[in-house]
Amino acid sequence: MYTRLLFASLVCLLFSTCQTPDVPIPATETLYIFPYQSQVDASNINCGYKAYEWGGDQLKGFIRNRSTEISTEELMALGQEIHNTHLPFPVIAHERAIWLEDIVDAMKPHLVKNDFPHYTYVVDAPFLNAFTIPGGNIYITSELLDAVQNKHELAYIIGHELGHNENEHTKELALLNRFIERDDIDIWKRVALKVGSGICNKSDELECDIASIYLLEKAGYDPELALGGIDLLRHLSKAPEDVVERVLLGFFSTHPWSDERDECVRAYVKDNKVTVGCAKIYQSTGIINAKYSSLDLYRYPLKREDLRLQQLSPNESVHVVCTGVHQLYQSNEWLYVQYQNSEGTFLGWVNKRGVDIVE
Ligand SMILES: [Zn+2]
Known part of the structure; x- marks a missing residue:
């Protein structure tokens, strides 16, 4: 001493x-101080999604090895086609539509992939949902836009949809759909791939939640207030299966929340909040x-x-x-x-x- x-x-x-x-x-x-930015690998997040992520990686590898690369231009053209001819609900004007643009503008500087303009649209539909398509357009139902309490909650939803593009999920699914449409693929393989991709989506959804938390915080929104967006989506009523299945080609919509995913995202926000002083x-x-x-x-x-x-x-x-x-x-x-x-x-x-x- x-x-x-x-x-x-x-x-x-x-x-x-x-x-x-x-x-x-x-x-x-x-x-x-979040450990993950907008590109996330669910297998690194300890929330019980490792098996889904492994399955998803295998499936995506299988499709990728049997597909030719799909370019940014092709994705935008595909998005344009979906927008023009396959939207199941009409695009409408909405007084909160400006919120969507504000949020995308604030998040854009923090995106890794800036290939797309990420146009946002409100669709007139009587249920809570949001989705994105190849080419980066984001759609939200009027019911969901009416239901959000504030811009923070909406930022959670928009950040999640941007996350699908940041992590190339939309591109992978475009490849999957193109593969399934091929004439030489038999019906059972189509069904197996479709079901498989649905199951493996679980880890993709978690990746987008984590990406969204980063994007919204960087864009100036409050992660804790934004968690109200989860509460909303937990009450998400499912869209009519036939319409969505037929028209949206299985592209990403927000999915009903699982409890472990909810817990995982809330803990992620809580654990990375730091008071310095x-x-x-x-x-x-x-x-x-x-x-x-x-x-x-x-x-x-x-x-x-x-x-x-x-x-x-x-x-x-x-x-x-x-x-x-x-x-x-x-x-x-x-x-x-x-x-x-x-x-x-x-x-x-x-x-x-x-x-x-x-x-
Ligand atoms: Zn999603």
Whole structure:
């Protein structure tokens, strides 16, 4: 202990900021740091969808290996054809239609794939639903648009539909439909592929939920308010099977929610909400000695590679600025520190468990 105190004093002499650390106290802010962006692989999300994802990958591989590539132009032409001749319900004007455009505009800068204009349409239909087609058009029923409480909920639905394009689901399904239509495919294979694709859609839907959470937050909407969109879709009444089956060619509509999918998305939002700020501020000097090698200094108190500022070697010392606000959903406790080395001065968060505090 004496050695540590001596060491701490020496560091204080070397860095004259010890007695009155001239470091800014970070303002408290609540933010979301989501591990996934708009391209998501359901097999990496621990929500029991691995088998569906595996099945989906096999099916998509089977189709892809037997198909020629489908171009952006072909997808847009297919979308145009569906829009012009196969929509089961009339497109109508709606006073909230501007919301759809606003949301798409706000999400667009955050899309990875910007192949399509993503036109949005309201269709006059007496049930809750939304869907997207190859070429990126998004359709929402008037009933669903009337039912959303706010733009946040609508953003959840739009983000989900954009997610189908970001993750190439619409393209895969266009390939599937083209394959099934081939003359040399027998009826049983058609049925098997159709049923198989329906089952494997489960993981696609989860991917789009997770993509939507990222997109809507980036677009300035509130993920927690947006979860109301899930509640709405849980009450989704199914569209008449024959019409949808016949006319929409099985392209994506939002599907009835499963409980595990609901839980998964809610937990995802909850677990990635972070409050960053100081609870206990150290007025005098808090010197900490790193106990472990590779103690990381983060921009925010989360273990994310892209948020890492510096690595601290064992026994390196830093000034403690404060103890972080307790995180409801994160098990680690954090210290906000000032760290100096030959490259400069760094302010950031370290895991409390990796350090000894010597005051
Ligand atoms: Zn969907």
